[in-house]
Amino acid sequence: MILENVFYPLAFYFLVLLLCVKPLGAYMARVYEGKPCGLDFILSPVERLIYRLCAIHPEKEMGWKKYLFCLLFLNLFGALFVYGIFRLQHFLPLNPQSFNNVSPALAFNTATSFITNTNWQAYGGENTLSYFSQMTALTVQNFLSAATGMAILIAFIRGLIRHETNTLGNAWVDITRSILYILLPLSLALSLALTSQGVIQNFSAYKKINSIEHSQEQIIPMGPAASQIAIKELGSNGGGFFNANSAHPYENPTPISNFLEMLAILLIPAALCYTFGVMVKDKRQGWAILFAMLFIFIPLLSITIWAENHSNPMFTALGIESAGNMEGKETRFGIVDSTLWAAAATATSNGSVNSALDSFTPLGGLIPLWLIHLGEVVFGGVGSGLYGMLLIIIITVFIAGLMVGRTPEYLGKKIEPYEMKMASIAALIMPLVVLLLTALGVVTSAGTSSIQNPGAHGFSEILYAFTSMGGNNGSAFAGLNANTFFYNTLGGIEMLISRFWAAIPILAIAGSLVRKKIIPINAGTLPTHTPLFIILLISVILVLGALTFFPALTLGPIVEQFTFWRTYGY
């Protein structure tokens, strides 16, 4: 029973994922190393044309400050662009439902949400945004924000592999190649596969039908969904076309579409580990990181599945038989596919959902929350997950390196005060904004008035909202009215800080590492690919995550779960 329903589907999922890692990872490495990758014959003329049109000189290398400036400029421009479209939506084409202009606070929140790869949605897609807004503002940012994450990662990797130089590559080239060679082809393939399953792609006006029951009129929303869903999953964006996100039958109609979308969530973040291994010329380093991610992910996923497989004791007490906690879950996916999705979408910074996290058991809901608290480094966002992980590796290497009696080094680069300073700043940002804003949320009436469930669960909802935005995840616990001035504004600022304040120290570290010599490896070098190091890395991630958020979690989900157990038995 458990074998058939739980183990086989999971084993199959991870098997397919791992099979994709090597080919895709190797392909991406070739893309970033500028080597022929098989698609050049079609894409390189396009690439050259883009460079000519935009007056980009691909051979011009940039130092870390210039690289950072280009990315910040691109994203600032993107934010203004999205904000402008939302505010003028009513006057723009492709608006068959003639939706009004979006309010300033919501437009700000949504613009920052999509440029930061968060895709927190304080609105319902089908009753707020026109097709034009969805396509030109959101889908475009889905590509750009994902490519920004990948570019920062690649610059960081170059910081590790190059030596005694100043430059990290060309930001425009890395962005262009990420989109053109990686995100676009994959999205095209996935959206075609999804339409085969029934995901819609049209510009029709919403359909009115008479439902069978009570002959009431029902409105069926339409739109170009498939093209946005593909990049939403692949680019760890997670912003749904419809309000119900991936639980909506037009976004995710069948178990096959569900499988493909779940695969797409982890695909690029997992494969980038292999890309990393290839680029640093030591594949073991990439595998070690991937294994560390899996060894955190799989046990936490198992806890959620275990928690959700228990039927709700409140129902049992009423004499209602139920196989597990099915409230808020789609029957076409069931418990395993719903929890796997929830874990995958919170481990990565994807944040899409195919079930209601608010209805999970407290323990089942704690895991997705804590996965975001771990810093979005277990797979994490495309690019951002791995550079976040590399940051924690630097901290781990620092402590472990001291324990073997050498100035700590990673891949031959010495970790010195400057790197520690920047790594500390980068690692501090997420806990700082999440805890401070949650604190603000729970003691101000602007914050608490949005709560729909009182008590400890209300605390969990506010904590989840600011965690999701602070972790650039974007998933919602629901049960909280987030479309208020308070949450829209503070959340928008939080997303910006988390994403871009972290990017600055990350690129600063890359800029410092790239100037250093590579120290040759010998027996005195701390190996960073061994099982021991993987265990150490996992411990650092878990201990840091626990130490920072344990008190907050205690007052939310942990109290809820204990109450649950105390009342209904274990």
Add this chain to the structure above:
Amino acid sequence: MATKISIWDVTIIKNAIRDSFLKLSVRHQIRNPVMFTVYISCLLTSGLWVQAIIGKGDAPPLFILMITSWLWFTLLFANFAEAMAEGRGKAQAEALRKARRDIIAKKLSKPDRHSKMTLVKSIKLRADDIVLVEAGDFIPSDGEVIEGIASVNESAITGESAPVIRESGGDRSAVTGGTQVISDWLIVRITANPGETFLDKMISLVEGAKRQKTPNELALTILLAALTLVFLLVCTTLLPFSIYSVTAAGMGKIISITVLVSLFVCLAPTTIGGLLSAIGIAGMDRMIQANVIATSGHAVEAAGDVDVLLLDKTGTITLGNRQATELIPADGVQIETLADAAQLASLADETPEGRSIVVLVKQKYGLRGRDISELGATFIPFTAQTRMSGANLPGRQIRKGAEQAIEIYVKQMNGIFPESVKKSVRVIASKGGTPLIVAEGATVLGVIHLKDIVKGGISERFAELRQMGIKTIMVTGDNPLTAAAIAAEAGADDFLANATPEDKLKLIRQLQAQGHLVAMTGDGTNDAPALAQADVAVAMNTGTQAAKEAGNLVDLDSNPTKLIEVIEIGKQLLMTRGSLTTFSIANDIAKYFAILPAAFAGTYPVLNALNIMHLSTPESAILSAVIFNALIIIFLIPLALRGVTYQHVSAASLLRNNVLIYGVSGLLIPFAGIKIIDLLLTGILHVL
């Protein structure tokens, strides 16, 4: 150092207790960010206590008082650790100061023993003054001998009581202020201005007065400060969280500031934060105990990173002189005949090689030494023209010398140089030895194998170094063939043959360009450029002033293998920091389980389930955690001062051992510790 002082010397402990209170000044505390936050916390809870006495308080006054006192203890214990680490250095500085007493110097007007002499105080002497030092006088300041030769007692600096020879010119010309001339006289040119002498530098170094944070210490401080900031954030936000929870649950009390402060101090990495400077000072101190003076803490740290060691062959890898190890007779010659001739040719030869031949034939062939005059022999000394030495006995002419010299010698007497001897010569040369041919008249008798003797235990030492990931390179002036043979015998990884000082410098630069960190020892002036280039450069105290200035470490024992010890001390220093950091962070898990249920079970009684240690009351739980947090510093002082034991194993095994020891115990010990303190506290309260 003249005397070795135990860490647990009573005066040191007494002074350390006094100093731990003196170190409570803001000026001192602000240098350590982690402990400074504890300092602020102490002031805050002290204020809360006063408020609780005079009016409505945040918590019962007795509870606040207990918490406050233990927070102050935490601070005092950290200060005590630092004071203990400084203690031995201070005591040694005191001893050195005595050597720097006022000396009346005999200042000369020009470098001539009989020129006009004036008596001046040593502190008035400046660089380039000329002084005369005679038997019994103390040398007034650092300088260079420009005339004369004398034996000098340097025990005040080195702790070594056997006098050393100092003479003008060459590599033994440097003298140190405060040392005493035992015999003869010297004319010395002063090289240091007042306050800049070697003794002055040593005093300030052992005292730690000029101690600056080393790069690695700085990086760790940053990490610890960041962790402290995280915990500060966690604790401050707990107040609003608690306010919400109390309102939502409708029961319990909002968490008190005292409890929040306690939680913060327990979570902040106070264990490593409190011991950090003690670890650094103790590392410098261990160098001093090994009779090595580090001119900066940076050098001690860099020593741990060294991965290439340049070692001079002579004196370091091999004993100073070549020794005879074997006799190989020519075809048709009895070995006894060769031994007899070899002995006769060497009896009056006072060179180390000559003496070793006499010793060899006595040990191996039982030929006792004979009196050369009784035999009526005359000794023929070595000359640069003949390149031979030997003895003329009545009717016998015995010679020993290099192959070419003997070949010419026997050919002149119409003798032949046998093929078998030529073959032996080639065999010896290929083994790295030096062949010495013995001939009597026109007959070549055979070959003496002179060999460099590799010091005992050196190849084991090199094997250990290899395991630590350190490559050894032997540097020698020998030809490549000889060098290769000796390097192989000693177990060195590589060698530099026909080395000139320029070659050495070039090799260091080349290695550094490849990313290696290079350590070397040196004593001569011609070593100075290479010493200055090396990352870790140990200068011998017997060496020249130039060498000492170029090095960043000075070995008072002048023992070239000391480098290995230096590396171990450097590694030990970093390992101690890393291990205690791991321990400190791992401790926090248990503290959460002590404090969180205590703080929130009033609001949510179900949270008592988190009280897995079953601590008796919320107050006792919090107090136990705070007490544990303070006491652990005291318990770890010996470890901080002694350093984590360094084993000669690979980095991977070191990591495994240290993670198991310090990580796992760091996780478990506080559970036991806090429980025991809680039991004791409950017991005491019960009795009261």
